[in-house]
Amino acid sequence: MASSGVPPSWAVDAHHPGVAFLPHLDDGTSRWLAGFVLKQRRPGDRIVLSLHWGANWVPVMPDRHQWFARQLIDLADIDVVFGHSSHHPLPFEIYRDKLILYGCGDLLNDYEGIETPSPWRSDLGCLYGIKLDGDTGQLLELDILPWLIKRFQLQQAGPTDQDWLKQQLNLERTRGGASAPPSCQWA
Numbered sequence: 001m002a003s004s005g006v007p008p009s010w011a012v013d014a015h016h017p018g019v020a021f022l023p024h025l026d027d028g029t030s031r032w033l034a035g036f037v038l039k040q041r042r043p044g045d046r047i048v049l050s051l052h053w054g055a056n057w058v059p060v061m062p063d064r065h066q067w068f069a070r071q072l073i074d075l076a077d078i079d080v081v082f083g084h085s086s087h088h089p090l091p092f093e094i095y096r097d098k099l100i101l102y103g104c105g106d107l108l109n110d111y112e113g114i115e116t117p118s119p120w121r122s123d124l125g126c127l128y129g130i131k132l133d134g135d136t137g138q139l140l141e142l143d144i145l146p147w148l149i150k151r152f153q154l155q156q157a158g159p160t161d162q163d164w165l166k167q168q169l170n171l172e173r174t175r176g177g178a179s180a181p182p183s184c185q186w187a
Contacts, residue, residue, distance in 0.1 A: 025053075025068040034075035041076075046137050048080040054103065056087045057120045061102035066093070069100045079137035080130065087111075088120045091170045097138040099130060108149060123149045124161055126169075144169070144186055162186070 020036070022029050037047060049072060053065060061083070069081040073096055081100040083090075090103030107125040129143035146157035146165050157165065166186065 025064050027071075030068055030071040030075060034072060037072075037076040037078065044134075046079045046132055046134070047076070048082055049078045050082045050084070052085050053083055054085045056085065058086055058090070058103075061086075061090050065102055066100075069093075069102070070095050073098045073100075077137065079132055080139075087122045088124070089126055089165060089168055091168070094139060097136075099139045099142065101128060104128065106149075107147065108152070108154065112149065112152065121164065124157060124165055125149065125154075126165065146186070 020033070022033065033049075037049070041047065051069075054061060065083065069083070072078045072081060079098055081098075082104065083100070083102045084104045086103030087106055087109070088103070089105040092102060093100045105125045106122055107127065109122060111122045125147050127145040127147065129141075129145065130139060131141035132138065133140055146162050147154045148157045148161055149155075
């Protein structure tokens with residue numbers, strides 16, 4: 001199939017719930033999705049775009065995901081790109097003062113007792129608390145709360161688990177050279 005964007009048969013609209021299947025993360029698809037968002041957007045809206053993308057158990061997000069997320073911010077002024085699928089947290093990025101969460105991992109799952117590929121851990125997850133400027137959508141604050149899943153319940157992650165998550169999220173420096181916001185806290 002040519003990578004000319006999303007065929008209309010896969011389109012969703014404002015009157016029908018659904019999932020937009022994006023077969024390619026290319027220029028045509030980013031323009032189609034940006035156009036769809038812009039048609040729905042009203043003055044004062046803040047947009048969080050949820051993307052279930054990528055493979056499981058990956059060390060970093062693919063370069064194409066970074067390009068696609070940045071395109072959506074550039075073309076449609078998306079405020080937060082909320083990426084998920086990786087089963088473990090991946091680093092995030094602040095791009096043009098907007099938050100891109102490439103892989104949020106699982107907050108709660110049923111993998112307990114199932115061996116996961118080392119060194120990835122599906123028993124650790126995070127809650128992300130964000131505060132956006134109401135007028136611009138600029139990220140003002142980011143709180144990350146680390147959790148351990150044990151017996152299908154969430155427990156506060158201990159120091160060793162928190163260290164693993166901090167290393168995985170690379171809080172000192174995010175990919176692409178963007179620093180975490182000054183108000184980023186490990187809660």
